[in-house]
Amino acid sequence: MSGKSLNVIELAKLAHTSKSTVSRVLRNEPDVSPKTRARVQRLIRKYDYHPSLFGRGLTGASTGLIGVLGRWMESGFAAEVLRGIVAEVERRGGHLLCSFAPNIDDYVSMWRKFAAGGQVDGAILIAPANEIFAHSVKPGDRPVVLCACKPPDEKRGWGKIGSVTIDNRTAMNDVVDHLVGAGCRRLVHLSGAPDILDAQERRRFFMKAAARHRGVKADVVQGAWTRELAYTIALEYINTHGGPPDAFVAFNDSVALGVLEALQARGIPVPGKVAVTGWDDILFASYAGLTTIHLPMIRMGEEAARLLYEQLDDPRRKVGRPVLLKMPLKVRSTSGRPRK
Amino acid sequence: MSGKSLNVIELAKLAHTSKSTVSRVLRNEPDVSPKTRARVQRLIRKYDYHPSLFGRGLTGASTGLIGVLGRWMESGFAAEVLRGIVAEVERRGGHLLCSFAPNIDDYVSMWRKFAAGGQVDGAILIAPANEIFAHSVKPGDRPVVLCACKPPDEKRGWGKIGSVTIDNRTAMNDVVDHLVGAGCRRLVHLSGAPDILDAQERRRFFMKAAARHRGVKADVVQGAWTRELAYTIALEYINTHGGPPDAFVAFNDSVALGVLEALQARGIPVPGKVAVTGWDDILFASYAGLTTIHLPMIRMGEEAARLLYEQLDDPRRKVGRPVLLKMPLKVRSTSGRPRK
DNA sequence: CTGAAAGCGCTTACAG
DNA sequence: CTGAAAGCGCTTACAG
Structure with a gap:
């Protein structure tokens, strides 16, 4: 091998052919004789040759x-x-x-x-x-x-x-239907940050999903965008309303975690007194037994x-x-x- | 602009200079007159020009x-x-x-x-x-x-x-010293898969750390490499030994999770009857209150x-x-x- | 301080 | 089926 790194020209010399043909073998083009192709391929494998990303890229060809x-x-x-x-x-x-x-x-x-x-x-x-x-x-x-x-x-x-x-719509319908089926009538959605599309959708679909059921009251609470905020806001809600709703539908699992911690701090049993659902299905959700929507990231x-x-x-x-x-x-x- | 994408030559024309000079400005070389530099830089910004990765790479220059x-x-x-x-x-x-x-x-x-x-x-x-x-x-x-x-x-x-x-050595010393300080005498390490360097080190340092304390008995149990395996193996250990040791030192938090679930299934209180430690500090660790080593990934x-x-x-x-x-x-x- | 020229390693028509 | 030539967009000596 010469001092410089292996390239199509060197490879062509070794294979007693031209760089055009080497290039054709490299890209698996059909018009190469089986003998020539085999000769070139053997050398490619022998030297573990990889064509230069830059050389190939510069020509406008696909680089992978x-x-x-x-x-x-x-x-x-x-x-x-x-x-x-x-x-x-x-x-x-x-x-x-x-x-x-x-x-x-x-x-x-x-x-x-x-x-x-x-x-x-x-x-x-x-x-x-x-x-x-x-x-x-x-x-x-x-x-x-x-x-x-x-x-x-x-x-x-x-x-x-x-x-x-x-599909936030179908998932939110599933959540709400499940909760209503379990007997929940007053549902509170702790929504996500307003500039997030998923938060907007889930909020809207939550209201729509609840509206399909008679006698179900749905509310949205803003601001509970993190575990810490959710903890505070859940406590606040409970204080203001003289207790929890039938279900907290959290924007995601972290928010649900904050809610669970708030309920635990107040000694309110879950699910005995209030249901809690999350969204995302992070590892802790399965550990905590949190009912949630599985986000297939x-x-x-x-x-x-x-x-x-x-x-x-x-x-x-x-x-x-x-x-x-x-x-x-x-x-x-x-x-x-x-x-x- | 011509049909083709902007390059150093086009840019040079627009700036009434040569591509060499444009290249110098691009790479922040010192030997360019302030006037020329300013002229080129204005055009670069105006057209949001980015030099081609491939062109630059092919010359052997740094590509970032x-x-x-x-x-x-x-x-x-x-x-x-x-x-x-x-x-x-x-x-x-x-x-x-x-x-x-x-x-x-x-x-x-x-x-x-x-x-x-x-x-x-x-x-x-x-x-x-x-x-x-x-x-x-x-x-x-x-x-x-x-x-x-x-x-x-x-x-x-x-x-x-x-x-x-x-630094597995120092961390394992910290774990063992902490457990011994809390009164644990019989320690069991659920080690990681044997082909993982960290698993080998933690295993070795666990034994060494325990050996520094009088009256402390240390054992290593293999095979508990996942949450599921840990669950099974922890139960098995408890059955075989007529109860848990004073502490399970798990290779990582998932293993610790399996152990916690096994102990919960058997109604054995943690930390009342046995201590459990993990390793990694994943999100669930803080939720579960798991004592663990924080891995700064x-x-x-x-x-x-x-x-x-x-x-x-x-x-x-x-x-x-x-x-x-x-x-x-x-x-x-x-x-x-x-x-x- | 500036520019003309060579060359990096490929692919792409083109001619045979 | 094969090869010679041009060219992609840069940087790097080199000469001025």
């Missing part, structure tokens, strides 16, 4: 690089979705180019960088803030898939962008990657499709029939 | 790309470490090129690809299997940092590789990235350094003084 853009990894949500993406991308022999931008302007800039091409084959945007829809999708954009986010309308080219979202990542590959595999397909994932209700012990 | 190689994301461990890496890399304006290889041969192949250059500036290897040390580090390798893994010796060039590991990622940048910032520095992270003991309610 999939862009992943997230707001941040704090939540654990992005990390779980990433696991799903990894599973699918790894299966295809691809690589992930990950960027994270908490700030929406940076996020948009990175999205544009991915979409403009010359970097990744396609990209997955994890939970972008809604401000992104004020920007336009360009006709020549690389395929992009939205994860945990859905374009609000067809405008600005967003109509042809694929997306993976969760890993599957969201997998589906997003599959959606992206659908478009990558068929370049004529210019339009992505929306995928709506069902979320199963996990009935555990915090939602038994109240004894009053 | 940091390679991350993991065995898999299943554990959640890699995901948390990744969060730390992201925090640090994002701060430096870099990007992550992530690959995951459950199989050791693939892992080694990817490591070599990163190390050979022409792809990333440097790489972080998360928890590689020990078989990797059978391979040699080459003199011209790009900087690499080991995370949650330490070279067993100086051989094959591994002596100059930086690493981030956790995010910090491990941050430290690994910092270590890597130390070498990247100073190319003369050919040798990385080892970092040993302390793990605080979180005393909660599962380790109170046993009442016997």
